[in-house]
Amino acid sequence: xxxxxxxxxxxxxxxxxxxxxxxxxGESYLAVMNELHEDPVIHLVTxxxxxxxxxxxxxxxxxTGKAGVVFASRGPGATNAxxxxxxxxxxxxPLVLMLGQVNNERIGRGATQEMDFVKTFGDxxxxxxxxxxxxxxAEILARAIRIAExxxxxxxxxxxxxxxxxxxxxxxxxxxxxxxxxRASEGDVAAVADILASAxxxxxxxxxxxxxxxxxxxxxxxxxxxxxPVYATFEHQDVFDHDHPNYAGELGIRPPxxxxxxxxxxxxxxxxxxxxxxxxxxxxxIPGPSQRLVHVYPDAAKMGxxxxxxxxxVSEAGPFLEALAxxxxxxxxxxxxxxxxxxxxxxxxxxxxxxxxxxxxMDFGHMIAAMQAHLPDDAVLTSDAGSFASxxxxxxxxxxxxxxxxxxxxxxxxxxxxxxxxxxxxxxxxVIALVGDGGALMTGSELATAxxxxxxxxxxxxxxxxxxxxxLHQETHYPGRPHATDLVNxxxxxxxxxxxxVGLTVRTPEETGPALQEAMAADGPAVIEVVSSLENVDSANxxxxxxxxxxxxxx
Ligand SMILES: Cc1ncc(C[n+]2csc(CCOP(=O)(O)OP(=O)(O)O)c2C)c(N)n1
Numbered sequence: 303x304x305x306x307x308x309x310x311x312x313x314x315x316x317x318x319x320x321x322x323x324x325x326x327x328g329e330s331y332l333a334v335m336n337e338l339h340e341d342p343v344i345h346l347v348t349x350x351x352x353x354x355x356x357x358x359x360x361x362x363x364x365x366t367g368k369a370g371v372v373f374a375s376r377g378p379g380a381t382n383a384x385x386x387x388x389x390x391x392x393x394x395x396p397l398v399l400m401l402g403q404v405n406n407e408r409i410g411r412g413a414t415q416e417m418d419f420v421k422t423f424g425d426x427x428x429x430x431x432x433x434x435x436x437x438x439x440a441e442i443l444a445r446a447i448r449i450a451e452x453x454x455x456x457x458x459x460x461x462x463x464x465x466x467x468x469x470x471x472x473x474x475x476x477x478x479x480x481x482x483x484x485r486a487s488e489g490d491v492a493a494v495a496d497i498l499a500s501a502x503x504x505x506x507x508x509x510x511x512x513x514x515x516x517x518x519x520x521x522x523x524x525x526x527x528x529x530x531p532v533y534a535t536f537e538h539q540d541v542f543d544h545d546h547p548n549y550a551g552e553l554g555i556r557p558p559x560x561x562x563x564x565x566x567x568x569x570x571x572x573x574x575x576x577x578x579x580x581x582x583x584x585x586x587x588i589p590g591p592s593q594r595l596v597h598v599y600p601d602a603a604k605m606g607x608x609x610x611x612x613x614x615x616v617s618e619a620g621p622f623l624e625a626l627a628x629x630x631x632x633x634x635x636x637x638x639x640x641x642x643x644x645x646x647x648x649x650x651x652x653x654x655x656x657x658x659x660x661x662x663x664m665d666f667g668h669m670i671a672a673m674q675a676h677l678p679d680d681a682v683l684t685s686d687a688g689s690f691a692s693x694x695x696x697x698x699x700x701x702x703x704x705x706x707x708x709x710x711x712x713x714x715x716x717x718x719x720x721x722x723x724x725x726x727x728x729x730x731x732x733v734i735a736l737v738g739d740g741g742a743l744m745t746g747s748e749l750a751t752a753x754x755x756x757x758x759x760x761x762x763x764x765x766x767x768x769x770x771x772x773x774l775h776q777e778t779h780y781p782g783r784p785h786a787t788d789l790v791n792x793x794x795x796x797x798x799x800x801x802x803x804v805g806l807t808v809r810t811p812e813e814t815g816p817a818l819q820e821a822m823a824a825d826g827p828a829v830i831e832v833v834s835s836l837e838n839v840d841s842a843n844x845x846x847x848x849x850x851x852x853x854x855x856x857x
Pocket of ligand 1: 687688689690691712713714715737738739740741742764766768769770771772
């Protein structure tokens with residue numbers, strides 16, 4: 303006989319260029335770990351919670367453009383990992399969840415830890431596979447990877463019964479099939495260029511499919527050639543240099559008024575590499591009746607189904623943008639130049655960072671100012687969900703590609719694990735995780751993983767002793783009636799040191815720069831606790847202000 307199916311599984315990952323996976327070990331897939339004992343063909347990162355492992359795999363997918371791989375065990379492990387399956391579905395990123403399963407002859411009998419993956423992941427996964435015969439391991443895994451990565455990328459579950467992993471097979475591991483070429487025709491690209499040339503107030507809205515370096519360059523060229531301002535979708539601000547005169551802002555959570563106004567005034571919207579979800583559409587405000595939408599995405603099913611669309615082109619972002627940049631565009635009229643300049647000015651005005659005074663702690667904006675001053679352009683920021691992130695979204699100026707990893711689904715717990723994946727993938731870059739005190743203790747135990755892996759993450763915790771975002775919503779909808787949102791926390795610097803990481807505390811603006819530099823110089827993970835103001839609950843609001851008035855720009 304040949305090899306175990308577990309060995310074929312590992313070799314198939316390797317042939318696909320997938321050299322790292324994240325796991326919490328389980329008794330259901332001992333055979334996989336057994337194969338790695340002698341021949342560690344992939345780097346298997348042992349995590350402290352499957353949610354952390356799966357968030358790491360999700361972040362790794364964002365960085366590599368290939369499927370992120372997570373191993374988890376049967377029911378308990380699979381349910382823990384499911385948060386990242388949901389995040390990968392909402393964010394359209396490829397994730398392969400390799401889930402141990404009970405022996406396949408016992409499935410359906412309620413065996414210990416058995417789980418029906420089809421029912422459980424039916425709402426999240428693009429496909430749910432199960433390998434029921436060792437000869438089919440490579441075929442099914444290769445298909446799972448292909449499905450996860452193609453069209454609208456997303457999560458795919460592969461159920462791995464223990465007895466199948468242990469069984470031997472003569473079937474060989476498989477590599478990738480030829481990647482599908484998904485690109486618009488020359489004629490279609492020329493038609494888009496014509497629409498843009500005749501427009502008075504065109505905008506581009508660009509999403510995660512333009513994340514990779516080649517698409518980013520093509521995006522810059524196309525926006526310059528055609529003189530079109532560029533808006534980024536939520537968590538994708540890093541697709542475009544914020545100092546570029548054509549950058550016009552992020553269509554994320556409650557965009558500032560100048561950004562919303564400009565997008566509403568556009569006569570042509572060219573959406574590229576985004577599904578034009580709820581936030582990108584300003585909650586349904588665009589496209590308005592007089593706005594023409596041209597939509598470019600690699601999946602026909604995601605265009606023209608929710609929005610009135612004049613032209614839908616099935617194409618990857620990179621090839622489309624390259625072809626668009628190569629069009630002979632007429633020189634921009636004065637009107638068009640003024641339109642682009644106004645869009646950039648609207649962004650600039652709203653991005654100016656003005657930290658406010660506070661009596662109950664530091665305005666978190668001071669920390670963002672220090673990051674702006676000290677971080678290199680290629681530093682990777684990973685973001686958890688919380689009101690602390692508003693300063694980053696509105697005010698941090700991204701310059702370089704693949705420098706932001708956040709969850710489009712707004713999942714708390716992403717920040718710390720994502721930073722570990724990034725530090726492992728890019729050990730030469732500074733990696734900063736931004737988290738609140740709530741998110742820090744959801745998946746912060748992965749700090750132990752960072753220490754073990756010597757991942758040089760710098761975790762900045764905005765500690766306002768509250769689930770601040772929810773408090774903000776309470777004060778908006780039920781002013782003066784907070785409940786269940788206050789938190790009691792450990793001394794986070796001491797907590798970090800207990801893990802073997804550097805632990806620092808920042809209370810004043812003067813301490814921000816030196817603390818950041820000390821953390822950046824650490825030869826291992828470092829944590830900075832910022833004693834943040836709760837009163838300055840986010841970059842645009844105060845608790846008192848919310849209580850005084852329900853009319854805020856929080857929508
Ligand atoms: C997994 C998960 N649970 C709950 C929520 C709802 N939620 C969004 S933000 C937030 C509070 C975040 O608090 P914290 O991390 O302290 O950051 P802050 O908002 O105070 O800056 C909560 C509970 C969520 N988005 N994700």
